Amino acid sequence: MERATRVAEDVLLPAAAAVDASGAIPASHFDALAGGGFYGLFAPPEVGGLGADFPTMCAVVETLAGGCLATTFVWVQHFGLLRNLLTPWGGDRPDWVAAACRGERRGGIAFGGLLPGAPLLRAQAAGPSWVLDGTAPWVSGWGVIDTLLVAARGPGGTVVHVALDAVEGGGLTVERQPLFALDATATVRADFARVVVPADRAVRIEPYDPTASSGTTLRLNGSLALGLVRRCCALVGPGPLDAELGAARAALDGADAAAMAGARARASELALRAAATLMVEQGSRSVSAGEHAPRLAREALFLLVFGSRPEIKRALLDRLRPGGGQP
Numbered sequence: 001m002e003r004a005t006r007v008a009e010d011v012l013l014p015a016a017a018a019v020d021a022s023g024a025i026p027a028s029h030f031d032a033l034a035g036g037g038f039y040g041l042f043a044p045p046e047v048g049g050l051g052a053d054f055p056t057m058c059a060v061v062e063t064l065a066g067g068c069l070a071t072t073f074v075w076v077q078h079f080g081l082l083r084n085l086l087t088p089w090g091g092d093r094p095d096w097v098a099a100a101c102r103g104e105r106r107g108g109i110a111f112g113g114l115l116p117g118a119p120l121l122r123a124q125a126a127g128p129s130w131v132l133d134g135t136a137p138w139v140s141g142w143g144v145i146d147t148l149l150v151a152a153r154g155p156g157g158t159v160v161h162v163a164l165d166a167v168e169g170g171g172l173t174v175e176r177q178p179l180f181a182l183d184a185t186a187t188v189r190a191d192f193a194r195v196v197v198p199a200d201r202a203v204r205i206e207p208y209d210p211t212a213s214s215g216t217t218l219r220l221n222g223s224l225a226l227g228l229v230r231r232c233c234a235l236v237g238p239g240p241l242d243a244e245l246g247a248a249r250a251a252l253d254g255a256d257a258a259a260m261a262g263a264r265a266r267a268s269e270l271a272l273r274a275a276a277t278l279m280v281e282q283g284s285r286s287v288s289a290g291e292h293a294p295r296l297a298r299e300a301l302f303l304l305v306f307g308s309r310p311e312i313k314r315a316l317l318d319r320l321r322p323g324g325g326q327p
């Protein structure tokens with residue numbers, strides 16, 4: 001945690017306004033995360049990781065998000081690849097695991113096949129290989145990541161997870177998605193047209209479960225909102241927001257699958273109010289380009305819809321409507 005705080009305060013925060021204005025994250029940010037061992041945050045020490053437990057993971061994400069949300073947002077996508085490599089389904093790839101823990105192999109995610117409803121991305125068997133067709137609307141970190149973990153809807157009600165090189169070609173094309181906040185994440189739409197994936201790049205095949213990305217799996221993304229609130233608290237100074245931050249964190253930590261959507265909504269709504277509080281507290285200078293307040297306000301709006309689910313949306317709307325619930 002001390003290491004995470006140093007990176008957040010000494011590396012990420014001083015450049016956050018410049019990152020926001022330029023639309024690009026310097027490579028030095030990701031090098032600092034790699035140098036601190038954070039790409040292997042939850043991997044066991046015997047394979048080169050830090051061995052952090054889940055509460056520590058959440059605390060580290062919150063701390064780093066309070067320095068630069070864009071950098072943290074891209075970095076956490078790596079966890080999808082690392083988690084798969086550390087499981088039996090990931091296959092015997094010790095060189096990949098070691099490189100992933102060192103931050104030399106940096107992962108991103110393309111989860112078009114996991115989204116509810118008609119599948120946006122499909123995988124069909126072609127002998128020992130797989131062929132991908134469709135789209136992944138949001139892939140962040142293009143140009144930074146080198147390995148893309150793709151989840152596509154497979155035959156017989158399955159999801160096929162494969163690891164691709166994050167480069168265009170062979171039927172894979174990308175188009176930059178301009179964002180009003182976190183544009184520096186270099187988020188793209190990825191289109192797959194008969195992309196052939198060798199059998200040794202398949203890391204997992206499992207039954208499709210539309211609820212698998214709900215419930216307690218939503219906890220880690222809540223740390224992004226908490227990190228934004230944390231930064232607002234630091235800029236505003238001691239006050240009621242500090243207690244609300246602690247309460248929102250405790251609600252996320254204590255939420256079971258049924259309560260997680262409400263806890264996530266609470267954290268996102270608090271981020272919006274914290275950013276608004278900072279804007280008001282800083283007065284007219286908060287509308288000037290380059291100030292933290294307007295960046296944090298736009299990021300708070302972004303977090304209202306990022307990683308959302310129907311149940312989170314309903315809970316947020318209940319909180320945001322006149323007379324909505326409060327802590």
